[in-house]
Amino acid sequence: MKTWVYIDHFQGQAIPASWEAVGLGKTLGAVTALVFGSGVEALAKSACEYGADEVLLADDASLADFRAETYASTLSAAAAAGTPGLLLFPTTTRGRELAAMAAIDLKTGVLVDVTALEAKGEEIVVTRPVYAGKIMTKETCSTRPYVITLRGRAFAKPAPQAGKTGAVTRIEVRGEALTSVEGYARGESGVSLADANVIVSGGRGISNNPALTPPAGLDEKAAEIWKAQQGFAMVNELASVLGAAVGASRAAVDAGYIPYAHQVGQTGKVVSPNLYIACGISGAIQHQAGMRNSKVIVAVNKDAEAPIFKLARFGMVGDVWQIVPALTAAFKKKLGK
Ligand SMILES: Cc1cc2nc3c(=O)[nH]c(=O)nc-3n(C[C@H](O)[C@H](O)[C@H](O)COP(=O)(O)OP(=O)(O)OC[C@H]3O[C@@H](n4cnc5c(N)ncnc54)[C@H](O)[C@@H]3O)c2cc1C
Known part of the structure; x- marks a missing residue:
């Protein structure tokens, strides 16, 4: 299965669930990591160390802050050209937003907050909690690519292999953000x-x-x-x-x-x-x-x-x-x- 994994990060610091997604992707075959941002070459290197075989890198000042319009347009254009069978995202606020927008662009469905995944050849069935976790459902999608967001800590995080490398291909930024970030301020608590x-x-x-x-x-x-x-x-x-x-x-x-x-x-x-x-x-x-x-x-x-x-x-x-x-x-x- 041709698997692409979106590496979610804040200012170059990856969300651990991104590496969990790479680890899951590797159980299905080769993994292409999608690294978007500004000055994020180090993140592309980390993606390879965590197991990605190659990286599609969109590194541009216009991507310094997460803006759904530019990130989704860039991702959708790359996916339309590269035709992955599966797109994985961590279930973060950004991951959900991006997965939903990319799924619309790619005319496919999206399966969110997945806690288990079974692949038989090119067919995937996922498990996800519904009704506040009272019931687990098994679901699949009739269109391709599969677009799936993974619940954090539901899948094992692979150990990084220092020095492991992979091909890094730069891709073009698409779309235009309609909103911009004026700055960041620390929230009421640093709890994670x-x-x-x-x-x-x-x-x-x-x-x-x-x-x-x-x-x-x-x-x-x-x-x-x-x-x-x-x-x-x-x-x-x-x-x-x-x-x-x-x-x-x-x-x-x-x-x-x-x-x-x-x-x-x-x-x-x-x-x-x-x-x-x-x-x-x-x-x-x-x-x-x-x-x-x-x-x-x-x-x-x-x-x-x-x-x-x-x-x-x-x-x-x-x-x-x-x-x-x-x-x-x-x-x-x-x-x-
Ligand atoms: C739409 C909706 C969304 C909600 N979302 C959430 C949510 O995200 N998270 C959430 O938590 N709740 C949520 N709630 C509220 C939820 O229904 C409960 O009211 C809430 O979780 C109760 O909190 P609690 O257990 O602290 O309080 P209580 O239900 O009042 O329980 C307090 C407990 O403390 C015990 N206790 C008291 N004194 C002591 C003591 N000295 N030593 C040992 N034990 C003691 C009591 O026996 C009791 O079991 C939501 C409700 C609705 C309707």
Whole structure:
């Protein structure tokens, strides 16, 4: 199968799922990497080290910022000429947008957020979660090329082979962007839940320690937020011992305990770490939609009937204020920290 993989990146830093896509592509045969941007020769070199056999490089000042119009037109023109059988993208915001626009240009369908892929000759059947991950569907596409976006961390990332090279062919930029980027500013948090190997998340249940006395003069809401901040300090401590990212339920975000960037779930981030520790989270279906693909789920909740326990490999029924600091101390000891 002639496979092309779009290497998604921000300012030359590849999204790890791009290399996962190259790794998957290699299981099907030779891989052509598509590297678009400005000053991205180093990325083309990395693509070869991660396994790409050749690279189509569109390196131009007009591609310095991701603009869907120019990126999609460049990609579609290259694909129309090169006729790949399969185009793979990571399921990032940029990847989804580009895949959809390229699929329209190429008059084909698009299969998004795929977690498994089977190829028999030139036929591909993919598996993807639907209904907030409650059901997995198997789907295929009747038109060619297949355009598929892959869920991050669903496929193995290959080890790079230093010094491995491949042919790099420069291609022409097509299309014109209708909008331009005026600049970038750091967001409210630098959290990268999507790539995290370990995530410790807090829910509404970490806000109710009766032993804590808020500073005088706070109204009821401010006192609740102050208590929740102590709860997230406890969650942060466990996360920092484990080198983990911090996640949260929507209830915690909506109550103002922690910024939205940390929200896991249907209307937050979809994550699939090796280890997900849910502290004081009930495990509503909308939260599960974001974390049910985690490899090992650990739940701490005082309610033995909480739905999160149905999903958890390890469950601890009890008060987060006793269990989470005990876990932190135990991991500190075990990890020599
Ligand atoms: C359209 C839609 C989209 C949504 N999207 C999302 C989403 O993206 N992500 C998301 O998370 N939710 C989402 N929700 C909300 C979701 O339905 C739940 O309301 C939310 O997940 C509940 O958060 P929670 O588990 O923190 O709070 P709760 O449901 O209130 O659960 C708190 C848990 O903490 C436990 N607890 C309390 N005190 C302690 C203690 N001291 N020690 C141990 N355990 C304790 C309780 O037993 C309870 O199980 C969405 C809802 C809708 C309708």
